[in-house]
Amino acid sequence: MRSVFRVPDRQSIWDRRLILVTGKGGVGKSVVTAGLARAAHKAGKRVLVAEVTPDVSTFSRLLNHFGHAMNKGEDPFEIEPRLFGARITPSTGHRLFLRAALRVRILVDTAMRSAALTRFLMAAPTFPEIGALYQLVSLLRDASFDHVIVDLPATGHALALASLPKTVLRIVPSGLIGDAIREGLETMTDPAKGGAVVVTLPESMPITESLELCESLKKLSIPVRAIVLNKMPRDPFTGEEKAELEAHLSGRTEPLLGIREYKKLKRAIVARETFRASVPPGIKRVEIPLFEGKDDRAVLSEVTGTISAVDLEARR
Numbered sequence: 484m485r486s487v488f489r490v491p492d493r494q495s496i497w498d499r500r501l502i503l504v505t506g507k508g509g510v511g512k513s514v515v516t517a518g519l520a521r522a523a524h525k526a527g528k529r530v531l532v533a534e535v536t537p538d539v540s541t542f543s544r545l546l547n548h549f550g551h552a553m554n555k556g557e558d559p560f561e562i563e564p565r566l567f568g569a570r571i572t573p574s575t576g577h578r579l580f581l582r583a584a585l586r587v588r589i590l591v592d593t594a595m596r597s598a599a600l601t602r603f604l605m606a607a608p609t610f611p612e613i614g615a616l617y618q619l620v621s622l623l624r625d626a627s628f629d630h631v632i633v634d635l636p637a638t639g640h641a642l643a644l645a646s647l648p649k650t651v652l653r654i655v656p657s658g659l660i661g662d663a664i665r666e667g668l669e670t671m672t673d674p675a676k677g678g679a680v681v682v683t684l685p686e687s688m689p690i691t692e693s694l695e696l697c698e699s700l701k702k703l704s705i706p707v708r709a710i711v712l713n714k715m716p717r718d719p720f721t722g723e724e725k726a727e728l729e730a731h732l733s734g735r736t737e738p739l740l741g742i743r744e745y746k747k748l749k750r751a752i753v754a755r756e757t758f759r760a761s762v763p764p765g766i767k768r769v770e771i772p773l774f775e776g777k778d779d780r781a782v783l784s785e786v787t788g789t790i791s792a793v794d795l796e797a798r799r
């Protein structure tokens with residue numbers, strides 16, 4: 484007989500090969516992706532870290548963390564021993580697909596230089612995603628990586644990428660594209676193979692949106708492994724001090740130095756409570772402090788430390 488209770492998932496995120504990092508822009512997706520990659524690499528894993536960008540000439544904030552912001556290559560490149568970087572773009576995927584289909588490299592490269600063809604491929608709503616997914620599948624075929632960690636573009640794109648396979652499979656069930664898409668779908672939806680990490684901020688709207696995103700991903704059968712609450716401000720006050728502050732503030736209307744920061748802190752604390760109370764069981768909660776006044780390099784080092792300290796295991 485099947486138990487009525489959901490069997491909790493106690494495996495660590497590090498048991499999976501594919502980790503898709505998603506969330507709204509500016510929440511810290513890229514630094515969290517870089518931190519996950521650094522943490523896995525430090526733990527001795529062979530890691531591929533990739534960012535989905537519109538094209539090869541876009542500045543990659545993710546790869547910038549590794550000193551390769553402008554890398555234009557199609558293939559993964561070595562950053563350090565056991566650590567590789569890649570850029571995933573629709574056009575690279577299209578090119579890889581055409582090459583596999585035609586097996587004539589020169590012809591494909593010439594065709595891809597045609598502005599008309601590129602415009603055509605980028606104009607259809609699902610074609611850019613098909614390209615990105617095709618390249619992702621090609622990268623996943625390299626079995627030497629323990630982890631492929633992907634910094635996805637804005638939330639909408641992540642959902643488009645995730646919902647793409649089923650739509651495409653209905654139209655092209657087999658052949659090169661069909662097979663690649665099926666492979667991608669299997670890796671994205673098999674809890675033993677991959678999952679998503681959603682990044683959010685300690686503010687009420689972003690938290691609501693990220694919980695909705697988890698729901699949408701669940702509907703697409705993409706397992707969400709963890710939600711990361713990033714940039715949580717430090718609370719320098721004791722309960723007593725806060726009570727005194729509140730008493731001091733009550734009824735005052737004139738502007739006070741630091742009041743905006745204090746109100747922001749209060750909102751962040753409320754948001755964190757919502758976050759702690761509403762993340763569904765089975766999804767790990769990770770909280771990363773706001774590291775104020777630090778440059779990108781120092782922030783990444785702190786974020787890596789925080790991520791290394793939690794083993795991203797399911798909560799219950």
Ligand SMILES: Nc1ncnc2c1ncn2[C@@H]1O[C@H](COP(=O)(O)OP(=O)(O)O)[C@@H](O)[C@H]1O
Pocket residue numbers: 507508509510511512513514515544713714715771772773774775778779782786
């Ligand atoms: N926990 C943190 N503390 C301080 N700064 C952070 C933190 N997380 C991210 N940042 C900074 O916020 C900015 C946006 O982060 P980024 O990872 O590029 O966001 P996204 O990829 O979601 O657009 C960067 O300058 C980054 O250094």
Ligand SMILES: [Mg+2]
Pocket residue numbers: 512513514544545634
């Ligand atoms: Mg980014």
